[in-house]
């Protein structure tokens with residue numbers, strides 16, 4: 001960064017620039033905004049980041065991000081434990097929850113298979129999912145990975161691994177646009193995709 005920009009400001013910009021979707025100009029704008037905040041506000045922002053990192057961890061059952069173990073959803077006794085919906089990210093859980101069309105359990109993969117980027121089955125929570133299914137009681141696994149090449153590859157791979165365990169494997173696809181992220185679909189489309197899921 002230019003020499004006339006003070007180093008601490010440049011460091012702040014650099015951190016913002018590492019965030020997804022933030023370019024150099026936006027990073028500068030955010031850093032400038034933070035500098036205009038009263039110090040107490042800026043401290044609140046900084047501590048909420050460190051607190052979230054310290055207090056959140058993966059649920060030991062579904063791998064969702066949580067501050068309690070098991071998470072809110074896994075501890076809800078009214079939910080259907082015979083169905084597991086497999087999603088890429090914890091953000092997808094809240095999107096599906098908002099449709100109010102699903103009352104089963106979840107399993108968060110924290111990524112998708114991508115041999116090109118070096119993401120292999122062991123890097124995701126697939127083994128943990130297999131162990132959950134092996135415990136019994138699971139009748140159906142809904143693959144709700146994104147409708148992208150990597151999302152499809154991941155769904156097919158997992159289906160191949162878990163079908164021999166005797167579970168029904170279905171895929172959320174109808175109505176979802178190709179290349180579409182679950183995260184960005186509207187509630188009605190996503191609700192329809194859950195209801196009209198197909199066997200894999």
Ligand SMILES: [Zn+2]
Nearest residue numbers: 059062071074
């Ligand atoms: Zn959980």
